[in-house]
Amino acid sequence: MIPHPPRARLGRPLKERTMNHQEADVYYYHFVGDTLRDGRPVPPDGEWLEHVGELIPCEAGLHASEHPFDAMRNAPGATLCLVELDGEIIPHGAPVDKVVARRRRIVRRIDATHLLRRFAADQALSVAHLWDMPPVVREYLTTLDESKRTEARSAAGSLEAARDVSWSARRSAAWEAAWSAMRSAAWEAAWKAMLDSLEAAMAAAWSVAWKAARSVAWKAARDDFRERVNNQFRSPPRPV
Numbered sequence: 001m002i003p004h005p006p007r008a009r010l011g012r013p014l015k016e017r018t019m020n021h022q023e024a025d026v027y028y029y030h031f032v033g034d035t036l037r038d039g040r041p042v043p044p045d046g047e048w049l050e051h052v053g054e055l056i057p058c059e060a061g062l063h064a065s066e067h068p069f070d071a072m073r074n075a076p077g078a079t080l081c082l083v084e085l086d087g088e089i090i091p092h093g094a095p096v097d098k099v100v101a102r103r104r105r106i107v108r109r110i111d112a113t114h115l116l117r118r119f120a121a122d123q124a125l126s127v128a129h130l131w132d133m134p135p136v137v138r139e140y141l142t143t144l145d146e147s148k149r150t151e152a153r154s155a156a157g158s159l160e161a162a163r164d165v166s167w168s169a170r171r172s173a174a175w176e177a178a179w180s181a182m183r184s185a186a187w188e189a190a191w192k193a194m195l196d197s198l199e200a201a202m203a204a205a206w207s208v209a210w211k212a213a214r215s216v217a218w219k220a221a222r223d224d225f226r227e228r229v230n231n232q233f234r235s236p237p238r239p240v
Helices: 068-073 113-126 135-143 146-157 159-164 167-171 173-183 185-213 216-234
Strands: 028-032 062-064 079-093 096-111
Touching: 028 062, 028 068, 028 096, 062 079, 068 079, 068 096, 068 216, 079 216, 096 113, 096 216, 113 135, 113 216, 135 146
Parallel strands: none
Antiparallel strands: 028 079, 062 096, 079 096
């Protein structure tokens, strides 16, 4: 049985790692859908996959991210895996948001559906004071009550509501964090209804995304997501 990963092993900075060999106790994050991106079945926990051929970031090799938020932004589905990497490892991005490796195996996996829903809703709620959020939208984001979805979508999706979003809210990293969660395939699989509900009210955030990404609030949102993910992985696995 693969042991439950302790806190200290999650999310260690890349600068502490040797990039030509993966230490056995360092974990990365990787989302998967129903299959791998090349169509192969997702392997069971503990089974090593190996890439034969040249490693090319974003094109060829076995990918993962040191931060779960970075993994989420390109997720093909809502299953989040804690993975080990081995062999040659090439970082990619400035700043680094992913790596490509020769070998990868899943240590543990979780269904991140609810985690993604709750995170995006909480990020939107964190800037509710910066615009005139309709009460039904606040209720929907707070409770995730699906019976309120249609009414909330109508209220948040109106042009009037979108125009009322203040410039401060549009610049907020919290809005960008929630929008990033909703733009990923993992989010779409988890909660397409929420995307419909909030798309109009949050669309303005995207034009200033990278400016907001440098803010303290952006880092706080990323750290919040990582802590939620790591808490899930620290919890004992649920019986099947």
